[in-house]
Amino acid sequence: MSTSHVIIGDGIAGSSAAETIREADPDADVTVITDEGEALYNRILIKEFAKGKLPEAPISIHEPEWYDERDIDLQLNTHVTGVDTDAHEVHTHTGDVYEYDKLLVATGGTPAQLPVDNADADGVHHFWTFQDARNIKEHAEQTDQGIIVGAGLLGLDLAAICGAQEIDAHYLMRGNRWWRYALSLDGAEILHDAMREKGVEPVFESGVDRFEVDDEGHVEAAVDPDGNRYEGDWAGVAIGLDFNTEFLEDTPVETDDGIVVDEYMRTGVEDVYAAGDITQFYDVILGERAQNGAWGSAKEQGSVAGTNMVADSDAEVDGSVEEEEEFRWVSTYSVTHFDFPFLSFGHPTLGDEDAERKYGEREWRRLAFKDGKLIGGVLIGDLSQQSKFKKLIREERPVADQKEMLLEQDVDMDELTEATAAQAE
Numbered sequence: 463m464s465t466s467h468v469i470i471g472d473g474i475a476g477s478s479a480a481e482t483i484r485e486a487d488p489d490a491d492v493t494v495i496t497d498e499g500e501a502l503y504n505r506i507l508i509k510e511f512a513k514g515k516l517p518e519a520p521i522s523i524h525e526p527e528w529y530d531e532r533d534i535d536l537q538l539n540t541h542v543t544g545v546d547t548d549a550h551e552v553h554t555h556t557g558d559v560y561e562y563d564k565l566l567v568a569t570g571g572t573p574a575q576l577p578v579d580n581a582d583a584d585g586v587h588h589f590w591t592f593q594d595a596r597n598i599k600e601h602a603e604q605t606d607q608g609i610i611v612g613a614g615l616l617g618l619d620l621a622a623i624c625g626a627q628e629i630d631a632h633y634l635m636r637g638n639r640w641w642r643y644a645l646s647l648d649g650a651e652i653l654h655d656a657m658r659e660k661g662v663e664p665v666f667e668s669g670v671d672r673f674e675v676d677d678e679g680h681v682e683a684a685v686d687p688d689g690n691r692y693e694g695d696w697a698g699v700a701i702g703l704d705f706n707t708e709f710l711e712d713t714p715v716e717t718d719d720g721i722v723v724d725e726y727m728r729t730g731v732e733d734v735y736a737a738g739d740i741t742q743f744y745d746v747i748l749g750e751r752a753q754n755g756a757w758g759s760a761k762e763q764g765s766v767a768g769t770n771m772v773a774d775s776d777a778e779v780d781g782s783v784e785e786e787e788e789f790r791w792v793s794t795y796s797v798t799h800f801d802f803p804f805l806s807f808g809h810p811t812l813g814d815e816d817a818e819r820k821y822g823e824r825e826w827r828r829l830a831f832k833d834g835k836l837i838g839g840v841l842i843g844d845l846s847q848q849s850k851f852k853k854l855i856r857e858e859r860p861v862a863d864q865k866e867m868l869l870e871q872d873v874d875m876d877e878l879t880e881a882t883a884a885q886a887e
């Protein structure tokens with residue numbers, strides 16, 4: 463009898479799991495359920511579309527035929543409302559029920575709304591789907607004054623969209639700099655200058671107390687906690703994600719700002735797996751639970767989950783002992799909006815020590831360490847050392863005592879190996 467795999471979510475995690483399952487088990491029944499109206503597209507590129515730099519076509523990754531050719535049942539526009547883990551059933555908003563042997567939850571997150579008046583007013587945009595990008599672009603082409611809220615990577619995308627669409631914008635930030643959890647003021651200043659060059663003015667120690675709307679309910683200004691008023695009829699808000707776990711509320715699946723899984727993408731409930739942004743996974747390199755919000759990581763988690771779903775079902779059917787696959791990954795996230803490159807890797811917002819250096823007007827590096835090991839960092843201007851740093855993270859080498867060496871523009875790995883060996887003696 464064929465195994466029935468049901469996947470909720472057709473983002474990169476869900477889609478990569480479906481592909482992996484099909485390759486590993488040609489006889490399996492594979493169903494992918496998504497509440498979006500289109501099959502997998504490149505979420506990373508929708509910002510380029512919103513900037514007006516890319517047409518729609520290259521953003522799509524899979525046409526529905528891709529699923530047909532692989533005999534994968536794709537259900538579009540279908541919202542999952544509940545799961546019964548005892549009966550092994552998935553329930554949808556249309557009342558349909560899908561039975562599963564193995565279930566993968568790859569539902570990612572939904573942008574959080576600001577808890578302020580008029581946060582959902584017409585003209586206030588959140589950015590996650592291709593449809594959001596179409597709305598953002600259409601509106602951006604008709605306006606010349608905007609407001610941006612949320613001092614993280616997605617907020618930076620909104621700033622770049624304003625720059626490309628020639629919108630003068632105020633970027634309201636709560637602290638004294640952009641992405642304060644990963645960058646010092648020295649590093650952030652490089653980004654602030656780049657924003658200003660694009661007509662986006664960062665405003666520090668600010669935020670939104672409320673949005674003001676016109677008679678038709680369209681946003682016309684944001685007022686910060688000090689009462690300063692910033693006009694704009696286009697607003698972009700990116701303050702984080704609410705993870706899509708509501709449909710698991712009546713199940714024993716453990717959730718904690720996402721779904722808790724081990725390094726094999728297994729939840730604590732038999733036959734239920736999770737992958738992608740939604741997971742609070744056990745990071746074998748870090749030695750603790752972590753969360754990644756990056757495309758490459760979601761793709762790899764989907765593939766690991768798919769491999770293990772097939773291996774586990776084979777083991778149940780014929781008692782075979784197949785190699786289970788572990789998620790062991792150093793995540794990266796690169797930004798290409800400016801005339802200098804920017805890359806964050808690993809877990810740059812965590813750690814108990816750090817080291818940083820500025821090399822030039824637009825060249826800067828910061829490294830984060832935990833328990834004596836490198837765990838992440840941010841590179842601005844020169845990305846040439848990234849593979850060395852990622853290798854050091856993967857190898858879990860105790861290098862925190864060699865900060866000077868790691869801050870050399872060109873890190874000498876042989877010298878570093880000698881120094882860490884001497885230190886170990």
Ligand SMILES: Cc1cc2nc3c(=O)[nH]c(=O)nc-3n(C[C@H](O)[C@H](O)[C@H](O)COP(=O)(O)OP(=O)(O)OC[C@H]3O[C@@H](n4cnc5c(N)ncnc54)[C@H](O)[C@@H]3O)c2cc1C
Pocket residue numbers: 470471472473474475476495496497498505506507508509540541542543568569570571589590591616619706709737738739740754755756757758760794795796797
């Ligand atoms: C504008 C933007 C720019 C980005 N840029 C980068 C970048 O440069 N580099 C990088 O590494 N990462 C980037 N990311 C992050 C990256 O896109 C995500 O980490 C990745 O897409 C996560 O994939 P996922 O499959 O886990 O989740 P998602 O892509 O969020 O997919 C989850 C899917 O599940 C569906 N779903 C949710 N709930 C239900 C339900 N109840 N029923 C049915 N379907 C449901 C959702 O509609 C969605 O289609 C960016 C994200 C955005 C939005």
